[in-house]
Amino acid sequence: MAFLRHTLIAIIAIAAFAVAPAGAQAPDFTAMLRSIDANSDFGAQDFSAVFTIVTQKPNEKDTVMQVRLFRRDDNNQMVWIMQKPEAQKGQGFLKVDENVWMYDPESGKFNHSTMKEQIQNSKAKSSDLTRTSLANDYDIVSTGDGVLGKYPVWILTLKAKNNEVSYPTLKVSIRKDKPLLLKEEDYSLSDRLMRTLYYPPTYIDVAGKTISSQTLIVDELNKGEKSQLTISDVSVAPLPDTTFSKAFLSQSSK
Numbered sequence: 404m405a406f407l408r409h410t411l412i413a414i415i416a417i418a419a420f421a422v423a424p425a426g427a428q429a430p431d432f433t434a435m436l437r438s439i440d441a442n443s444d445f446g447a448q449d450f451s452a453v454f455t456i457v458t459q460k461p462n463e464k465d466t467v468m469q470v471r472l473f474r475r476d477d478n479n480q481m482v483w484i485m486q487k488p489e490a491q492k493g494q495g496f497l498k499v500d501e502n503v504w505m506y507d508p509e510s511g512k513f514n515h516s517t518m519k520e521q522i523q524n525s526k527a528k529s530s531d532l533t534r535t536s537l538a539n540d541y542d543i544v545s546t547g548d549g550v551l552g553k554y555p556v557w558i559l560t561l562k563a564k565n566n567e568v569s570y571p572t573l574k575v576s577i578r579k580d581k582p583l584l585l586k587e588e589d590y591s592l593s594d595r596l597m598r599t600l601y602y603p604p605t606y607i608d609v610a611g612k613t614i615s616s617q618t619l620i621v622d623e624l625n626k627g628e629k630s631q632l633t634i635s636d637v638s639v640a641p642l643p644d645t646t647f648s649k650a651f652l653s654q655s656s657k
Contacts, residue, residue, distance in 0.1 A: 429546065430557070432543050432546055432557070432559055433538060433543065435557065435577060435582050436537040436538040436541070436543070436559075437538045438582035439535060439537060439577065439582050439583070439584060440534065440535050440536055440537055440538050440539070442582065442583070442612050442613060442614070443534040443535045443612070443614065444476050444534045445474065445476050445534075445610060445612065445639060446476055446477050447477045448476075448610055448639045449473070449474070449475050449639060449640065449641050449642040449646075450472075450473075450474040450475075450476065450637075450638075450639055451471070451472060451473045451474070451636075451637070451638045451639075451640070451642065452471075452472050452634050452635065452636055452637045452638070453469060453470070453471050453472070453486075453634070453635050453636040454469070454470045454471075454472060454483075454527075454532060454632055454633070454634055455467065455468070455469050455632070455633045455635065456468040456469070456470065456522065456525045456527055456630050456631070456632050456633075457630065457631045457633075458524060458525045458526065458628075458629070458630040459627070459628065459629055459630075460625075460627065460628045461626075461627040461628070466488070466524055466525075467487060467488070468485065468487055468488065468491070468522065468523055468524075468525060469485070469486040469487035470483045470484065470485055470486065470522065470532070471483065471484050471486055472532050473642055473646050473647070474533065474534070475642070475646075475647060476534050478499075478500075478647070479498070479499070479500050479501075480498065480499050480500075480647040481496070481497075481498040481529075481532070481533055481647075482495065482496065482497050482498075482646060482647055482651065482652060483495060483496045483522075483529070483532060484496075484652065484655050484656070485523070491523060492508075492656075493506075493508035493655065493656025494506065494507060494508060494523075494656075495508075495652040495655065495656065496516065496520075496529055497513075497647070497648075497649060497652050498518070498529075498533075499647060502515075503515065503516045503517055503518060503529075504516060504649070505520070506649070506652045506653065506656070508653070508656035511653065513649060513652075516529075517529075518530040518533070518567070518569065519569045525620075525630040526598065526620040526621070526622050526628065526629060526630035527620055527630055527632055528569055530568075530569045531600075531618070531620070531632070537561065537573075537575070539564075540563060540564055540565060540567070540568050541561035541562060541563055541564060541568070541573065542561065542562050542564060543559055543560070543561055544560050544561065544562050545559070545560040546558070546559050546560075548579070549576070551576050551585050551586055552585070554578050554579070554580075554585060554604070555578075555579040555580075556576040556577055556578055556579060556585060556586075557576070557577045557579060558574065558575070558576050558577075559574070559575050559577065560572070560573070560574050561573040561574070561575065569589070570589040570590060570591070570597065570598075571590070571591070571592050572589075572590035572591075572594060573587055573588065573589060573590070574587070574588040574590070575587050575588075581613075583602070583604075583606075583613065583615075584602050584615070585601070585602050585604070586599065586600065586601055586602065587599070587600040587602075588600075595624075596623045597622075597623055597624060598620055598621065598622060598623060599620075599621045599623060600618055600619065600620050600621075601618070601619040601621070602615040602617070602618055602619075603615070603617050603619070605617055607634065607637055609637050609639060610639045614634070614637075615634075616633065616634050617631065617632065617633050617634070618631070618632040619631050619632075620632065
């Protein structure tokens with residue numbers, strides 16, 4: 404789709420990169436990561452939304468998936484249910500604390516899973532739909548600054564503190580005027596670039612939070628393959644406790 408290409412072109416242009424000048428007072432980068440995390444954490448408020456995921460692969464027809472997401476961040480609970488395509492409708496994912504399951508409506512069975520799993524044939528992972536936890540999960544190993552598009556940014560390299568995260572090394576570009584991500588590079592244990600995520604400066608304000616309305620995920624191993632996530636139908640209305648259960652997931656597939 405043309406909008407995928409245009410989004411990539413608009414955000415990818417990096418005009419300059421330089422290490423912070425000697426003697427300049429650096430900001431508190433750990434506090435900056437905490438602000439990013441807090442902006443995606445809805446705490447005691449329930450959060451729900453619809454994610455539409457359009458995936459492009461060379462010489463293949465674009466695929467469109469739609470996922471309805473429910474989150475209760477204070478309790479570390481998350482559910483997502485596939486709505487499109489029809490063939491995968493009702494497939495779902497449930498996370499309660501550290502327990503993660505995938506649900507197959509055809510067999511009616513739950514199988515253990517992880518947050519690292521890809522969402523069907525897209526470039527998105529289940530972890531892309533949850534709140535960020537950069538300050539808790541990563542150490543800052545290097546810092547610098549530069550320009551991404553028209554925005555001056557801080558550029559931080561992060562190393563994982565645990566093996567629960569999807570990627571052991573991240574390089575993130577954060578707006579200098581406010582703690583919002585514009586770009587994230589995901590690296591493997593061997594420091595190979597696996598994915599690049601772009602967050603165009605199009606935002607949704609909800610419950611005092613500012614969240615990106617779109618994310619472009621570029622597969623760096625398979626050239627030309629990418630997915631665009633678009634968020635809609637955002638709500639912080641209370642959800643029944645039963646939403647975060649295997650029973651809800653199985654009933655929703657019918």
